[in-house]
Amino acid sequence: MPPLESMVLCRESQVATLQSLFGERHHFSFPSIFIYGHTASGKTYVTQTLLKTLELPHVFVNCVECFTLRLLLEHILSRLRVLGSPEDGSCAEVTCDTFNDFVRLFKQITKAESLKDQTVYIVLDKAEYLRDMEANVLPGFLRLQELTDRNVTVILLSEIVWEKFRPNTGCFEPFVLYFPDYSIGNLQKILSHDHPPEYSADFYAAYINILLGVFYTVCRDLNELRHLAVLNFPKYCEPVVKGEASERDTRKLWRNIEPHLKKAMQAVYLREVSSSQWEKLQNGDTDPGQVKGLSAYNHVELPYYSKFILIAAYLASYNPARTDKRFFLKHHGKIKKTNFLKKHEKTSNHLLGPKPFPLDRLLAILYSIVDSRVAPTANIFSQITSLVTLQLLSLVGHDDQLDGPKYKCAVSLDFIRAIARTVNFDIIKYLYDFL
Secondary structure, eight states, X not given: OOOXXXXXXXXXXXXXXXXXXHOSTTSOOOSEEEEEOSTTSSHHHHHHHHHHHTTOOEEEEETTTSOSHHHHHHHHHHHHHHHHOXXXXXXXXXXXXXXXXXXXXXXXXXXXXXXXXXXXXXXXXXXXXXXXXXXXXXXXXXXXXXXXXXXXXXXXXXXXXXXXXXXXXXXXXXXXXXXXXXXXXXXXXXXXXTOOTTSOHHHHHHHHHHHHHHHTTTOXXXXXXXXXXXXXXXXXXXXXXXXXXXXXXXXXXXXXXHHHHHHHHTTTTTOOSOHHHHHHHHHTOSOGGGOOOTTOGGGOOOOHHHHHHHHXXXXXXXXXXXXXXXXXXXXXXXXXXXXXXXXXXXXXXXXXXXXXXXXXXXXXXXXXXXXXXXXXXXXXXXXXXXXXXXXXXXXXXXXXXXXXXXXXXXXXXXXXXXXXXXXXXXXXXXXXXXX
């Protein structure tokens, strides 16, 4: 196995702290350790690598997968039984409903000779989900060493700070360890470490430098950057493979990859197409119209009335309320354009951004633009809620129970024009900015 320093990069201080906390195998370690930091800051990887490299007995549990107390406790006990008697896999099944049962069974299992004279580590990843379980679970895990009188350390991994965990009634305070975000230099070093064997380290490091120059301002997630690096590297190598440029011809390589990276920048985090589809699209093997994705506005599938609700919401967000009469009332009489327009109104509503609107105004516009009569049924209201869940609408200012809910439309003009085309609705005719 390679040395720990080459496996865990840019986390030397955190590794040193954990190693000093773990101590020798037979030493009693700190009862509970709380490790926190943003996504992809190395918390899980460092902890798992350290425990595996040092060959320490441990159980790793993801609290998203073990979403009930019973699943969580039984998973821990089952894994411990396997650790205690690895030759007998049949004894891994165990039943445990409460934390009291867990403490009793834990004492029995850790009597095994292989677990007796060394620290056992229980790692709870996504530990914030423990807060949704029974009130005694988190305090129980924090002082498990005291409750069981065994050499056990519980490690909690989370993306949120310890202050959000601490119960009002108080609890045993764990040792808190922070994993800061990787700097651009750290990311350069880590990503360059993944270079393919058929290319030189300097060539791949130059590619990573270009990639970070483009994406670092919008994305600092190591997992996402690693995905982007793998996805776009074949395009970067293309001139070298074809013999059109050498590995040192940085300018030509940059000119080749630049438009490709700009296109990829529009889809950071979305995973709107698979890696194979993306490669085919860039190589020209696939028609762009055939690749369906979230950002391809023509391919957003919504129910018929949801499309009209979204159109009505957009009109309510970007049209002043005083203009509704002109746009949606059939017999509004003649209104002079000079009086209709504000004297000093020069700024476009689209530049100012969407304005909040009440529910009754949304429904009034909806009834005006839909040809057939629509009753205000529960179905319509549930579709509004669905649009909020999809983040196409956003709910604002609903703290006061006396007022009705207010919404904002959260989609762009290009998006709503594409939606309107699917129902043959000319939205430009109804927008105040385009009069």
